[in-house]
Amino acid sequence: MQSRVTPYGASYYFASKTLTVDVYQLLVDRGWRRSGTIFYKPDVLRHCCPHYTIRLPVASFRPSKDQRRTVNKWNDYVLGEEYKKKAAKLHPVSKEEKARLKNTFDFVREVQRSDLDNVKRPPEPAHRFEVTLEPAKFSEEKYQLFHNYQQNVHKEKPSQISKSGFKRFLCDTPLPKTSKDVNGKTQLLGSYHQCYRLDGRLIALGVLDLLPHCVSGVYFLYHSDFEQWHFGKLSALREAALALEGNYEYYYMGYYIHSCTKMRYKGDYSPQYVLDPETYEWNPLDGELRSLLDKKTYVSPSRERRLREAKSVSAKGTDGALESNQHENEDNLSDYPLPTASEGGDAVAKGMSLFELKVPGLMTPEEIEEQLELGTVPITVGGQMAEAQNLVSWDSSDLRKPRTIKGIIGELVACMGPEAAWQIVVELG
Numbered sequence: 001m002q003s004r005v006t007p008y009g010a011s012y013y014f015a016s017k018t019l020t021v022d023v024y025q026l027l028v029d030r031g032w033r034r035s036g037t038i039f040y041k042p043d044v045l046r047h048c049c050p051h052y053t054i055r056l057p058v059a060s061f062r063p064s065k066d067q068r069r070t071v072n073k074w075n076d077y078v079l080g081e082e083y084k085k086k087a088a089k090l091h092p093v094s095k096e097e098k099a100r101l102k103n104t105f106d107f108v109r110e111v112q113r114s115d116l117d118n119v120k121r122p123p124e125p126a127h128r129f130e131v132t133l134e135p136a137k138f139s140e141e142k143y144q145l146f147h148n149y150q151q152n153v154h155k156e157k158p159s160q161i162s163k164s165g166f167k168r169f170l171c172d173t174p175l176p177k178t179s180k181d182v183n184g185k186t187q188l189l190g191s192y193h194q195c196y197r198l199d200g201r202l203i204a205l206g207v208l209d210l211l212p213h214c215v216s217g218v219y220f221l222y223h224s225d226f227e228q229w230h231f232g233k234l235s236a237l238r239e240a241a242l243a244l245e246g247n248y249e250y251y252y253m254g255y256y257i258h259s260c261t262k263m264r265y266k267g268d269y270s271p272q273y274v275l276d277p278e279t280y281e282w283n284p285l286d287g288e289l290r291s292l293l294d295k296k297t298y299v300s301p302s303r304e305r306r307l308r309e310a311k312s313v314s315a316k317g318t319d320g321a322l323e324s325n326q327h328e329n330e331d332n333l334s335d336y337p338l339p340t341a342s343e344g345g346d347a348v349a350k351g352m353s354l355f356e357l358k359v360p361g362l363m364t365p366e367e368i369e370e371q372l373e374l375g376t377v378p379i380t381v382g383g384q385m386a387e388a389q390n391l392v393s394w395d396s397s398d399l400r401k402p403r404t405i406k407g408i409i410g411e412l413v414a415c416m417g418p419e420a421a422w423q424i425v426v427e428l429g
Contacts, residue, residue, distance in 0.1 A: 010047040010341040026420040029410040036172040044277040051255035053275035058244040078114035080126025080340040111241040136191040152224035214250040215243040363414040
């Protein structure tokens with residue numbers, strides 16, 4: 001991987017020309033996402049709308065009644081009443097199969113039931129519906145769909161929509177396409193477009209990253225003509241089915257933003273798990289966590305557990321009741337300096353280190369020095385490969401000073417984590 005890094009505002013960014021799917025999986029599990037060739041990791045504490053990484057273990061997923069109803073309505077529309085009547089006579093379902101379907105919802109089967117490849121013919125269905133995985137490459141057909149979606153659904157002005165923006169945002173990717181064998185099946189890896197076509201017309205498009213342990217949804221768009229069919233729900237179910245059928249284990253729906261009502265729908269696909277921004281442990285998005293998110297802007301489950309333990313210990317002290325009340329009223333973010341985005345951004349712009357700012361989940365300088373030989377990080381300067389310690393300024397620079405070479409590489413490594421850090425090449429200049 002080659003990258004240029006930029007910390008500012010309430011997120012940390014780097015650009016990469018190429019990145020393996022294995023390294024990106026590591027980054028996703030530390031709160032990173034990508035937009036084109038730009039990767040970003042929000043500062044969950046200081047972000048105006050805290051972004052929490054979530055994932056769905058697809059083997060445990062059970063669609064709700066509303067989700068099943070959405071799938072059934074679309075299938076009925078594609079197949080048509082006439083087809084259903086004739087097919088019932090030409091292709092009768094056995095009593096055993098009827099009993100099975102009555103007692104269970106075959107998730108993958110139902111999601112794909114109206115796909116042309118799965119439709120028993122004759123007779124012909126009312127519509128020909130096909131969903132295919134294609135390389136994440138530009139086409140005029142895809143761009144016209146994007147233009148319609150941005151203008152009619154997102155209400156953007158035509159002047160704000162461009163082919164270059166579409167290519168940069170949804171076609172460009174640093175993830176090379178590859179594959180591996182999983183349980184005798186070929187598992188695709190890399191960036192893809194999942195194209196939905198009805199009677200030959202492209203009506204929806206999902207931008208997906210297929211990673212070693214997950215299907216990661218990057219973006220989804222559909223034509224405004226089909227808004228009534230709730231393609232947001234249909235696409236989420238389709239992508240979860242792809243993860244289950246392809247043995248990817250998890251479906252990542254991007255960020256869960258509890259403070260944004262429009263984004264809470266992601267929690268309806270259960271059981272969802274939320275990434276702790278401090279420890280990178282996964283916690284169920286259950287009633288307890290939802291209650292905390294209702295009350296607080298920033299939530300770290302591990303932090304909450306530590307606070308409860310501290311209160312419990314205090315309650316056993318000499319003046320237990322008094323000490324407990326003091327903890328109840330204490331600002332539990334007091335150990336984080338400058339807890340707002342504007343304060344943090346200004347401080348970083350003036351030279352404050354991210355280590356001093358204390359971004360949640362960042363490795364400390366002590367952890368970096370203990371776990372990594374920072375000087376051996378590969379770098380390129382003017383196209384020439386070297387190790388960071390070969391730079392003349394390396395020995396005189398300071399890990400805790402962000403405007404020195406050691407500080408720049410140190411902050412990047414701290415954000416990425418030790419597993420990914422040894423697999424990067426940092427481009428300078």
